Amino acid sequence: xxxxxxxxxxxxxxxxxxxxxxxxxxxxxxxxxxxxxxxxxxxxxxxxxxxxxxxxxxxxxxxxxxxxxxxxxxxxxxxxxxxxxxxxxxxxxxxxxxxxxxxxxxxxxxxxxxxxxxxxxxxxxxxxxxxxxxxxxxxxxxxxxxxxxxxxxxxxxxxxxxxxxxxxxxxxxxxxxxxxxxxxxxxxxxxxxxxxxxxxxxxxxxxxxxxxxxxxxxxxxxxxxxxxxxxxxxxxxxxxxxxxxxxxxxxxxxxxxxxxxxxxxxxxxxxxxxxxxxxxxxxxxxxxxxxxxxxxxxxxxxxxxxxxxxxxxxxxxxxxxxxxxxxxxxxxxxxxxxxxxxxxxxxxxxxxxxxxxxxxxxxxxxxxxxxxxxxxxxxxxxxxxxxxxxxxxxxxxxxxxxxxxxxxxxx
RNA sequence: GGAGGAGUUCCCGAGUGGUCAAAGGGAGCAGACUGUAAAUCUGCCGGCGUAGGCCUUCGGAGGUUCGAAUCCUCCCUCCUCCA
Numbered sequence: 001x002x003x004x005x006x007x008x009x010x011x012x013x014x015x016x017x018x019x020x021x022x023x024x025x026x027x028x029x030x031x032x033x034x035x036x037x038x039x040x041x042x043x044x045x046x047x048x049x050x051x052x053x054x055x056x057x058x059x060x061x062x063x064x065x066x067x068x069x070x071x072x073x074x075x076x077x078x079x080x081x082x083x084x085x086x087x088x089x090x091x092x093x094x095x096x097x098x099x100x101x102x103x104x105x106x107x108x109x110x111x112x113x114x115x116x117x118x119x120x121x122x123x124x125x126x127x128x129x130x131x132x133x134x135x136x137x138x139x140x141x142x143x144x145x146x147x148x149x150x151x152x153x154x155x156x157x158x159x160x161x162x163x164x165x166x167x168x169x170x171x172x173x174x175x176x177x178x179x180x181x182x183x184x185x186x187x188x189x190x191x192x193x194x195x196x197x198x199x200x201x202x203x204x205x206x207x208x209x210x211x212x213x214x215x216x217x218x219x220x221x222x223x224x225x226x227x228x229x230x231x232x233x234x235x236x237x238x239x240x241x242x243x244x245x246x247x248x249x250x251x252x253x254x255x256x257x258x259x260x261x262x263x264x265x266x267x268x269x270x271x272x273x274x275x276x277x278x279x280x281x282x283x284x285x286x287x288x289x290x291x292x293x294x295x296x297x298x299x300x301x302x303x304x305x306x307x308x309x310x311x312x313x314x315x316x317x318x319x320x321x322x323x324x325x326x327x328x329x330x331x332x333x334x335x336x337x338x339x340x341x342x343x344x345x346x347x348x349x350x351x352x353x354x355x356x357x358x359x360x361x362x363x364x365x366x367x368x369x370x371x372x373x374x375x376x377x378x379x380x381x382x383x384x385x386x387x388x389x390x391x392x393x394x395x396x397x398x399x400x401x402x403x404x405x406x407x408x409x410x411x
Numbered sequence: 412g413g414a415g416g417a418g419u420u421c422c423c424g425a426g427u428g429g430u431c432a433a434a435g436g437g438a439g440c441a442g443a444c445u446g447u448a449a450a451u452c453u454g455c456c457g458g459c460g461u462a463g464g465c466c467u468u469c470g471g472a473g474g475u476u477c478g479a480a481u482c483c484u485c486c487c488u489c490c491u492c493c494a
Contacts, residue, residue, distance in 0.1 A: 227438085236438095237438080250448095251448055252448080253447095254449080255447075255448040255449070258446095258447090258449050259449085259450095290446065290447080291446040292446080294446090294447065294449080295447080318447085322447070322448075323447095360457085361459070362458065362459075363455090366455060367440080367441065367455090369441095370440090370441045370454070371441080372440085372441050383461080384461060399440090399441090400441060401448075
């Protein structure tokens with residue numbers, strides 16, 4: 001029994017930032033094992049954007065681990081809360097979304113979340129189910145349980161308040177609604193990023209008000225984006241989407257700064273602490289080449305989202321392009337038709353723009369001047385060059401290291 | 412309701428009558444190098460033109476002026492303070 005608890009704990013605690021409270025969690029596990037009753041583990045996702053990225057998967061992975069330990073995952077689609085917008089970590093008010101947008105987003109969210117979760121052991125609920133039917137009376141009753149001072153204890157609210165940056169009353173309501181979700185589904189555990197700490201704690205408090213045992217709050221570190229600086233987010237453009245093609249993911253992982261690699265290992269793979277420590281040490285001692293470690297990381301991540309084959313292929317493509325400096329097997333095609341061809345010739349600048357390799361003539365010209373353009377094996381140096389279409393049919397045109405187009409002439 | 416402040420090129424941000432397509436930083440792209448699309452260094456970074464040059468841009472619309480991102484008028488948006 002004790003060993004069982006320890007075993008589960010080890011998995012659960014992997015990579016976590018904080019557990020409130022750990023002793024409570026142990027008790028819950030004990031009871032769960034004792035009565036063979038799985039824990040109800042809550043994760044709320046607000047469908048505020050159509051795609052999920054690796055940042056979201058940190059917490060999804062944790063939920064998956066709970067599932068693998070036999071617990072029940074309860075995924076709350078925050079279709080109602082999305083309309084308010086979580087103020088966590090924000091310095092400004094969020095733009096509000098329409099019901100239609102939210103519905104669309106929720107759909108893709110689900111599909112993508114199941115790249116990680118086991119659908120068999122997941123319960124999905126939309127929080128509009130209970131939040132939507134609350135009456136003003138109910139809301140008054142809920143809000144009466146919390147004080148303004150308590151709200152302002154929260155770091156981001158405090159900062160905004162002190163910095164004279166507006167906070168709407170609606171935003172104050174957000175944590176309360178999220179807390180109410182926990183009451184509604186009787187959560188034993190709630191997962192979230194560290195920025196969710198306050199919201200998770202509110203859940204505990206509200207559950208107590210409703211005479212429920214308070215949920216254990218487990219927070220996961222926030223994943224830093226591929227720029228290595230800001231947190232991963234779509235709006236900052238430093239993200240890797242879970243639906244991106246394997247080759248793209250591979251490349252993006254290879255482009256993360258070395259110094260965040262270990263964090264990625266910790267948060268995006270299910271390797272044990274020991275295994276990760278080992279990798280870290282070997283890199284430090286010079287036994288393991290960081291680029292190899294990064295390759296492995298990329299493969300593990302792709303394997304989780306796709307499968308082993310795709311991971312292998314992605315690596316091969318990468319090798320082809322960067323090691324052998326060759327075009328990949330599959331190259332986007334660019335079909336040229338009559339209108340840009342004059343007397344059987346086409347201007348190189350035009351070709352670059354038409355194929356989408358350059359945004360404008362000026363840019364294309366600059367690229368050529370910088371020696372970034374190749375047609376077939378030949379580097380192009382003259383921006384005024386006119387190419388015979390006979391010579392370039394089926395050839396590959398390349399911009400920089402990694403952008404290729406195969407030319408097809410349509411007659 | 413009253414008073415004040417702000418809106419600049421993808422983002423941040425400098426710029427208060429000509430030398431402004433607009434400093435600086437970031438992002439992006441390219442080149443060199445490498446262990447990688449890391450790091451570092453260098454270049455490019457509104458559009459059109461082979462080029463001289465031309466065109467469009469500084470919240471919007473007008474106006475003053477030989478000339479405006481910069482001055483004036485009106486409008487729009489955002490923010491702060493007082494109530």
